[in-house]
Amino acid sequence: MRQLLAAVLAISSExxxxxxxxxxxESAAALTDAxxxxxxxxxxxxxxxxxxxxxxxQATIDAIGPFPEGHGILGLLIREPHPLRLHDLHxxxxxxxxxxxxxxxxxFLGVPIRVRDTVFGNLYLTDKRGGGDFTPEDEEMVTALAGAAGVAVENARLYDRLRAATEGFQRSLLPTVARLEDVELEARYQPATEVPRIGGDWYDLIRLPDGVPCLMLGDVMGHGGEAATVMSRISNIMRVVAHDEQTPPSRILRRLDKVLHDLHGGPMATVIVARLEPAASGRVLHWSSAGHPPPLxxxxxxxxxxxxxxPGPPLGVDPDAARRDxxxxxxxxxxxxxHTDGLVEARDHSIDEGMRNAAAIVERxxxxxxxxxxxxxxxxxxRPLRDDVALLAARVTT
Structure with a gap:
């Protein structure tokens, strides 16, 4: 019973x-020593x-060839979804x-897995390591495990649908990256993979009235619908402020912080603003940060x-704080x-190491x-991402 409970916990925790x-x-095989x-x-x-x-x-799998489609004994279990124990398959x-x-x-021991009233599939176990047949107790344990497995499968399916809906909603809030003549642009958004969360990561790019491309990227503190709402609010206000102020980026951030403080109580977020200003050759990256990771x-x-x-303080800390360009x-x-910090954060290494890893990839x-x-x-x-990742990349072509 302890082994069965441990097995149920193992499959239910994912x-x-x-x-x-x-x-x-793996749990069924371990329970029956198959x-x-x-x-x-x-x-x-x-x-x-x-x-x-x-x-x-894997070598044996490759040598065997295509997986079975459901004939023979496997087909019998599909047609008649009931536990089946055999002394010898042959x-x-x-x-x-x-x-x-x-x-x-x-x-052989075969047991169906049901999700609600539908047979999802079958568990097949063969050859006990100690020899002999599978016992009625083996059948009872695997049948009980299959019942818990049906619940775990249904939860996983619901999770997949929720994650897909969450990701779709998040992406719908992000703009399409514009095309520029002398600057190549790419953007990516990758939601966290550990749990289905709506986050506050975002990116944006606009061409200002003076003709200069302005790159904006940020990360609202927290997760969930509230963070997504705040993210949408900040990005929309930031477009208006950047279009009006144009330059320098530090002034854009300072005015954005004051507007958010006056209208919405100063939500917490990290933001970076960067202008790609024309030069005799190439471009000048003119940027300012509100507590955000620096450009790579x-x-x-x-x-x-x-x-x-x-980097200066994040938005929502002090709307009168001086900001540098x-x-x-x-x-x-x-x-x-x-990029947002989700790209460089991990449980198994420091942010500094994550930044070095990201730099090495960019260099390659x-x-x-x-x-x-x-x-x-x-x-x-x-590895699974702990946090959402947004990134916006620009390459000077002439």
Whole structure:
């Protein structure tokens, strides 16, 4: 019973469907001491749409060939979704011969997994490690586990739908990146993968009345619908303020902070504003930050790095705080990336290490298409994202 409760807890603690399915199989095999296990997901056509095995290495899987579609004993369980225990698979009239390279199997236990009143799939277990047949107690435990598995599968499906709806809503609040003649632009938004959250990360770009492109990116404190509402409010007000003030970026931030303080009580957010001003050759990056991570830049023949510069306090701290401007010349081929802190934050390393990792990726992709550089940055963590990530990249082309 303790093992069963531990197994139920293991599969119920996950929300990602792929992880849930894998844990169901592994838990069932561990409970019964089965050498091999698999989970077959039934498709709309009544055949197996998915087949996930455990206990067989990848080389053997490749040698066996295509996964089963739902014939033989597997088809019997689809047609008659009831627990089935066999002393030897080969003795059953519905058992077909195994394909070449398939491991020999004899003792068998199959149990259906139901999600509400629908059979989602079947659990298959073969060959107890100690030898012998699967027992009635094994059948009872796996049947109980399958009941909990049905709930876990339904929760994971609901989670997937919620995450998709959340991401769709978040993306609908973000603008389409404009096209400019002498500046290449790319933007990305990647929601947190650990839980489905609406966040406050955003990016924007407008061409100011003086013809200068203005890049804006920010991150509202907190998560949920309130953070998304505040994010939308800040980005809309910021467009108006930036269009009216134009320059310098520090004045744009200071006026934005005062307007938000007067109208909305001073919501907390980090924001960075950057102008790409024309120069004799290339562009001048003219930027100011309200508590936000600094720009990440790379130019031909140079190392990628985050810029130094006083970030100033976040919005909502002190609307009268002095803010500083910073400048850097970007030659043709130079790239600047603005990003939120979700790109560089992780449980297993410091923000400084995360910033170094991001710089290394930008340096490796300094001459690659800008879209490839942005995709590499988004993929770089190789782990679930704790927080949303927004990034806006610009490359000077002439």
């Amino acid at each position: 929300l990602d469907l792929e992880v849930v399915l894998r844990r169901i199989i 050498r091999y296990g698999a989970l077959g997901v039934i498709g709309e056509d009544g055949m197996l749409a998915r087949f996930l095995p455990v206990g067989v290495d 003795d059953h009239p519905d058992s077909y011969g195994f394909p070449a390279h398939h491991p020999p199997m004899s003792a 830049v790379v130019a031909p023949g140079t190392r990628a790095h985050h810029l130094d510069g006083e 910073h400048r850097l010349r970007l030659p043709a081929g130079g790239t600047v990336v603005l 992709h300094a001459t690659a298409p800008l879209a490839d550089l942005c995709d590499a940055l988004i993929r770089s963590p190789g």
